[in-house]
Amino acid sequence: MELDPLLLSRIQFAFVISFHAIFPVFTIGLAAYIAVLEGLLFRTGNPEWERLSKFWTKVFAVVFGMGVVSGIVMAFQFGTNWSNFAYASANFLGPVLSYEVVTAFFLEATFLGVLLFGRDKVPKGVHLFSAIMVAVGTLISSFWILSANSWMQTPAGVELQNGMFQMTSWGEAIFNSSFPYRFSHMVVASFLTGAFVVAGVSAWYLLKGREVDLNKRALSMCMWLILFIAPLQAVIGDLHGLNTLEEQPTKLAAMEGHWESKAGAPLILFAIPDSADETNHLEIGIPYLASIILKHDVDGVVPGLKDVPADERPPVGPTFWSFRVMVGIGLLMIGVGLWGAWLRFRGRLYDQPLFKRVLVAMIPAPFIAVLAGWFVTEIGRAPWLVYGLMTQAEGLTPSLTGGMALFTLIGFIVVYSVVFAAGLYYLVRIVRTGMEEVEAHDEHPEHHRAKRPFSAADVPLEGDSGAPATAR
């Protein structure tokens, strides 16, 4: 079989970006949570908030470190595998990605060190300010990245001259039409991720009966947040969908599984899309509902995949199913939020074991939903790299061979597996060690300590859980 550099490059990019995406999506939410905890500490002076903040700052440090390491690769991947695209879009993407580095660096380099190691060295207000700045830094970072990605989906403010995009308007390019939806969808997804992880870990501690008061507080905060922002996310997602209907109708048709463009379209719940026969098998749908949702009209016309030639359609199956996974988890999240509210109303939020077990089981859910969402938007863009202007095949590095692409694909999988295994293993150890032991370590402040993300987490990599890190 001939190795296809295009397919392998797409798989490689999908792998690298998916792997990388799970770290920022977590750190954005967690940074905001830590800033809130620091704010509460500052206002009330209650040391309980400090203990919670210290614990989650350690988790943050590890996740942030892994995100940085996996992110280095991203800056080079445009050039190695997509050099034609990188060259064509350099006038826009170059400055935008550079601004991401310089603005994020500016805030993170300055304030992360203070947040991690400066608690006893700077005034309380400065420490709170640092926590807020780190949170703002993660948001600014996602602002630029989402702007770049949205521009690839709904390009604006440029014109194509001699194979290179020339800027006509920075404002239109940065704030392109899908950017507001994508950015808010992603930020809320990050907050949901942070909330579900903190809720799940807190619930696990409560099941084990550890640090009960502290974890009740954390769980309560998270359940309030989930109750309000999980439905909000559905609203934003719906608005985003309407934008996609307008700007990328073929992607929307693939998400909905519609082949024919028609009035009174059904909302398809289950189907096995078949690209070869241009039809769905085993289709189960609710009549008229798609037209009502998308057009707010029973007879509204919803676009179909057959509106465009077969070679301009994205892979339907992955788009269709990823979309259903994302929406399904979203609905589940709303359900958990309502369940929590019901239990709270009955005064039983903290003492129903089943609810707590469900929360623990939900820890991976937001990550899966985020990845599924990225799959929808990225696979659904195919065959376009810059929607309507440049295809993936046109953007590929001309000198790239299938063998080279396969070599690096396997290489990245191996490297990232090691990083991920070590990081995840270590995170689980931090959680198992828990706040009690973490506290004990902090009573022996070290002098002259290095300012490094992981060194904020004083948990040994091996040996008995909770054993002090004295093996030096």
Next chain:
Amino acid sequence: MELIDLTLIWAAIIGFGVIMYILMDGFDLGVGILFPFAPSETSRDMMMNSVAPVWDGNETWLILGGAGLLGAFPLVYTVFLPALYIGVFLMLAGLIFRGIAFEFRFKANQSRYLWNWSFFGGSLVASFAQGAVVGTYIQGFETEGFVYVGGALDWLTPFTVVTGIGLVAGYALLGATWTIMKTEGQTQEWAYRLAPRLLAAVMAIFVIISIWTPLVDEFVAQRWFGQLHVLWVLPAGAVLLAWIQYRAVQKREEITPFVTTMGIFICAYLGLLVSKLPYIVPPDHTLWDAASDPGSQLFLLIGVLFVTPVILAYTAWTYWVFRGKVTPDSGYH
């Protein structure tokens, strides 16, 4: 906008960024290269402690350089990276492994030797790959229009292997002289013994490359022997600095060896630049061919002018905070 040539400003900025990266990440990569040869596990602890607070700030220059190149000189970015595809992958893999080793080594007990090897191997591979990039730049790239059309392993020639080994030796010398400056006792003694040998190796390779380069590149030959006789100042400066360093090591001076090593690097770097400029994607494309739109260069310049002083100040402050000798029990779990 014709009053100022933004392309030249950007060439200066990128040129500055590259030498900053080479000097700063150079010494911490060098420490990694020397890691397995250190006299004891305590020495390794001290060496790692000496670079732990600063290495990721050093590597930020690499990311800044990558993104800045895409913004200001997209052609460099989109020719170099495909041409060096395999090398870039090896460099990234190396940097990831050594980055992870920093984080986990101090938390590991039984598996510590694995992280030692990961730190050494990652540093070695990344350094060699960077040296090969330098050689490839001298060799030139096969392009058609604005696209690289050569093969995956065109960069791998005897010449680039020598430049790769040369940079490994150079970084090792930076690492050894850094270790002299930052440690004392047994570790410092070891670094004192090592430095002259590494210096000899570096100068030998320096001579080999200097003879070889005009042979592989007519343009360089012409510039060296035809147009610019003043160029000889740079290799002469490198030799002088090497001599000063040799004496300084004999006299057990602590700071001079590191400073002179940086000086040798700067001489070699400037020599390389004046030999090749204005060709940035040799043999066909100049700085101006490779530049992005002036509007984009200007837009990015505003941000960089604002942030670079902050980064430099912050970097200087970090080095100030962690100044002085590293002792076995200071640092960094």
